[in-house]
Amino acid sequence: MKEVFGSPGKKSGLILRIGQCVFAAASIAVMASASGFSTTTAFCYLIASMGLQVLWSFGLVCLDIHALRFNKDLHTNIIVSLFVVGDWVTATLSLAAACSSAGVMVLFTRDTNICRVDANLSCDMFQISIAFAFAAWFLLAISSYVMFWLVASI
Numbered sequence: 001m002k003e004v005f006g007s008p009g010k011k012s013g014l015i016l017r018i019g020q021c022v023f024a025a026a027s028i029a030v031m032a033s034a035s036g037f038s039t040t041t042a043f044c045y046l047i048a049s050m051g052l053q054v055l056w057s058f059g060l061v062c063l064d065i066h067a068l069r070f071n072k073d074l075h076t077n078i079i080v081s082l083f084v085v086g087d088w089v090t091a092t093l094s095l096a097a098a099c100s101s102a103g104v105m106v107l108f109t110r111d112t113n114i115c116r117v118d119a120n121l122s123c124d125m126f127q128i129s130i131a132f133a134f135a136a137w138f139l140l141a142i143s144s145y146v147m148f149w150l151v152a153s154i
Contacts, residue, residue, distance in 0.1 A: 006146035008060070008083055009067035009074035016143050017064060021057040023136035024050040024094075027129045034125035036118070042100040043126065046133055049090075049097035053136060056090045077154050084151045087144040094140060098133040105130060 005012045027050045037043040060083070067074050074080075105126055108114045115123035 004146055004150060006143055007075070007150060008079065008147075009064060009072060011068065013143070013146075014061065014064040014068065016139055017057045017061045020136050020139045020143070021054055021061060023132050023139065024053040024057065027132035027136060028054065030125055030132060031129035034122035034129065036121040037126065040104055042097070042104045043129075046097040046101045046129065049093045050133055050136065053090050053094050053140065056086055057140075060086075075150065075154070080147065080151050080154060084144075084147045087140060087147050091137065091140045091144045094133065094137040098130060098137055101126070101130045101133065 003010070006016045007013050028047055031037050031043060031047055031050075037047075063074070066072065105123070108121070108123060108126075115121055
């Protein structure tokens, strides 16, 4: 099997998974610390989606560390197929959450000017959280793409 950037059990894969986990956790932390996030369903969905991504990525970080530490091969049909399904599901949910939250922010800032009217909303914090969510999704999209090519090569 070819050595692909971001493969499970490799240092590049570990770096991708750590990045996903860090950006998703940062998105959750920033959104949860912002006042008024719970009034919008899209923001709550973003926290739930990023929470799932943190759990998925952290589990794979632990698996990658174990594989690197004990020199295990994670390129079996079952493991790669599981990675593909998990990555694609979490990538779809993360993209949907980030896009819906971004749409709500466009509504808040440009269409209705709610951010100017309501001082209780932390619109800048919402935007930072959404940017972190898109960064986490981008890293997950890279992993999903790599897993797709790995499953095709097995």
